[in-house]
Amino acid sequence: MIPSAFDYAAPTTVQEALGLLDAASSAGDEVKLLAGGQSLIPVMKLRMADPSLVIDLGRIPGLSGITDDGAHLTIGAMTPHHVMATDPLLAAHLPLLQMAAATVADPQVRHRGTFGGALVHADPAGDMPAPVLAAGATFTLSSANGTRTVDAADFFRGYFTTAVGEGEILTSILVPKYTGWGAHYEKFTRVSQQWSIVAVAAMVRVEGGVIAEARLGLTNMASTPLRASSAEQALAGCALDADAIAVACSHAADATEPVSDLNGDADYRRHLVTVIAKRAVLAAVGLPHTGMRLAEA
Missing domain, CATH: 3.30.390.50 (CO dehydrogenase flavoprotein, C-terminal domain)
Structure with missing residues (x-):
């Protein structure tokens, strides 16, 4: 099958994406955020999701990458699984996330699929939620009103359901270092x-x-x-x-x-x-x- 017709937007800043979300919400439109698309596109093809607008986050700089912030690593929500699986910072301080990322699907999916996309999708059989829960990660959610943080223990709410609210975008995940842990x-x-x-x-x-x-x-x-x-x-x-x-x-x-x-x-x-x-x-x-x-x- 093919998806129903939808409008497509590719903002280049988080603020632009949030503006599109806010406008669509005010108009009563159903919106989906596109990260890697490895979960969204299949459900759209099956018409289990039927958005009128798809907002592609792939052109926003700064949402991908892993940085060392002292006691924590900050991981951009758009970081692909294959980057997670090969990153030296994760190897040194959070090898669990690296190991889990290496098991996700196949190489094609790992090159397209993203860390944040998998977390927001919240499939109970998905490989990334349990490691971030074990690590005690913190999620940064951005909206037109600013940012807020949610602990991993409070982020996952049920089947395919998270704490991400209407008008919010997951922008980064802050994970404590576990240097020296097995x-x-x-x-x-x-x-x-x-x-x-x-x-x-x-x-x-x-x-x-x-x-x-x-x-x-x-x-x-x-x-x-x-x-x-x-x-x-x-x-x-x-x-x-x-x-x-x-x-x-x-x-x-x-x-x-x-x-x-x-x-x-x-x-x-x-x-x-x-x-x-x-x-x-x-x-x-x-x-x-x-x-x-x-x-x-």
């Missing part, structure tokens, strides 16, 4: 480039031969990304031992609400996430997946 993004799919059936974003700080702190984000275990709080607490003080880590990660499914679909029912996902969490944490602390078999999943 990290790993473990994704389970049945076929290459499939959406995650379950995935776990893990960051672990080791001190004195034990896990001092762990941060785990869960993909596709509810309508929004989740923190595996019970498992995080169980991992704190845990020895660098595969069996001890497995016991701690057995809590990864606590307080989750996974869906049942063709890829597996809710109980299957609850079991699977404990296996995937164990693998992610073991990789993050540099331990091999000793004795793990595909049959676990």
Whole structure:
């Protein structure tokens, strides 16, 4: 199918884009912002989205790139996934985001798709929301009234729903540095480039031969990304031992609400996430997946 007819605008400043948003809102028009288009264009072709105006953010300078701001990295919302996957600042200070970006779809999608676009799309099976939640990121939203910030814990509201309000544009994401932490993004799919059936974003700080702190984000275990709080607490003080880590990660499914679909029912996902969490944490602390078999999943 092809989309319905729509008007197209390509502003060159954030202020111009916000003006177009405000004018369309006043006229009662439905507007969609175009970032990389890897999610929007397919749903427009299926006419699941039928905007009268599409505002392309791709010509606005300053919305792409990664900068070091001391204790944080600032990532422009229009930064492509392939840049995330190869950026040296992320490799040094936020390897979890780099690992997750490298798993997104295929090279073509990674070159077109954007970090901010994936976050605003808020697909519960998407790969970028859980890592930013685990990292405690802060989102900067711009509107005609100025800017406001939203913590990652408050950003994701439900299926394909975020805190971005009418007349707002996500312009950047501020993420604390985790220099020296171990990290790993473990994704389970049945076929290459499939959406995650379950995935776990893990960051672990080791001190004195034990896990001092762990941060785990869960993909596709509810309508929004989740923190595996019970498992995080169980991992704190845990020895660098595969069996001890497995016991701690057995809590990864606590307080989750996974869906049942063709890829597996809710109980299957609850079991699977404990296996995937164990693998992610073991990789993050540099331990091999000793004795793990595909049959676990």
